[in-house]
Amino acid sequence: MVQEVLAELQCQPGHIYVDGTVGLGGHAEAILLRSSPTGQVVGLDQDSAALQIAALRLLPYGPRVYLIHSCYTQLAEILQQRRIESVDGILLDLGISTEQLKSSGRGFSFKGKEPLDMRMNPDVQTTTAADLLNTEPEAQLSRMFWELGEERWARRIARNIVRARQQAPLITTNQLVEVILRSLPPKTGMKRIHPATRVFQALRIAVNQELEKISAFIPQAIKVLAPGGRLVIIDYHSLEDRIVKRAFIEAERAGSVRRRYKKPLIPGEAEVASNPSARSAKMRTVEKLPASPDKNLKTGSRR
Template sequence: MRRRLAGAFRLHKPVLLDDVLSQLKLRPGHVVVDATVGSGGHAQAILERIQPGGYLVAIDQDQEALTRAQERLKSVGGPYILKHSNFTRLDEILTSLNLSQVNAVFLDIGFSSDQLEDSNRGFSFLRDGPLDMRMDQTAAIKTAADIVNKARERELATIFSEFGEERHAKRMAHRIAQDREKKPIHTTGELKELIEEVAAPSRRFGRIHPATRIFQALRIAVNRELEALEQVLPQAFERLLSGGKLAVISFHSLEDRLVKHFFLKQKYNGRGKILTRKPIRPSAMEVEENPRARSAKLRVIERVL
């Protein structure tokens, strides 16, 4: 559920904002792409840094997020454009704008607190709602409910194991396959309850809820997140000017591994200089103020050729 303050959406707090700005070294006149603009927290700060004369391309597949971002960006006053699209179409978008190269591309790979708190989106097991999990609710793709109720048991186990790194993937998948024969699983609450019944008692009351990995796996499967990340990284890097920077914030090991390996590939072929020897992590103070930042990792690479 969204809470409104003075008639506006409660604004999501951007993760690792100071570190992102420090690493990108933005200047007036720069052209920057925020390919995951979300509610516009990073984008607003970026747009402020590149004025006067700068230009921001802000992309997101969530139309509601773009509406929130619009509220933030219009207060800055600098030129920008909002694009409702998946970032896998980055090349197409920049070509349509006659932008051959840019100074920086920023990616924040994850979902926002606004999405998490909206029970109608189905991202959180803490709020009962439909099992949707589509980042773009206008997209004609399978929802989490479609996967849970229609995927073969073996396919479910693979999704839970590969995308959620869930140790008991087969057991979870088997129980889901059994239960859905009696009654389809339509809500986050129903799935959470089922997972809690399967999980060992020690996991039910542990630091990480047993549904966490299952929900992560389903979200990744629904939105094909890893495939999308693999597609956008080379597009983003190729669009950088020499000296341009690509910054990526990831939130789990699967994403971070893809980013790390892509950056290393560019380093070894002599086209990129990795600016973060180790990923930048949030400070204890930031995690205390913004728990969502806990698992965030920032990696940055500079194009040299």
């Protein structure tokens, strides 16, 4: 949804934008091009491998780009360190990149045999997917698969995981896939998505505490936006979308922002055809109001 993001952010020269999930740098590069020659991007990602790829891609933009290996919940602190008091636009494109899925070697994909890790930032995170699978009580696993993955067969899968781990701990992705497939009733077969998709998604969200981070991020992002600046969030999951929607409504009621539209924007057919992973994307935007209460906070030089 690159064109939609650019339109929503109203990219202009001289402005400062934050890409809180810079990934491989696709959106960041588009923002730099659109805000040429003097727009700047502060790009964050908690995955150092992704950030290295983004750094190479964005090298030609020199000092207009500042990349930091960090979780987006650290945004306010990072801007303070850089003496940036406010920014003109912020983007979050949640979830996981196709690169992480295919070749991180950290167990995000159910295809192949990888360690059940799933930590986005192994430097600071200690709990892996294997830790959860091998230690959480059955009821907790079942709730995780149901609530974070909307997995219909959550109970059966949790029961079989506990049985399997009594024989030997689950260590690799193919072991988990095997237990999942064994747990499904006959004829569940291959549907639109692989039968392991929902459990893998639930584990990734739990390991990385993704929902908690979105909730913590939105109020601080709104605070650091300049009046008229916009916060754009693309999410891929109904739970994420519910959190974003509610936080935006709450901020609108508090008088700090205006929602740009009530229903989320979704990608067109052509984009979904060329990039099937965009099929569940939803984009929501708020604009900081000029007379918001946050305006009474510190004002002054922006850099």
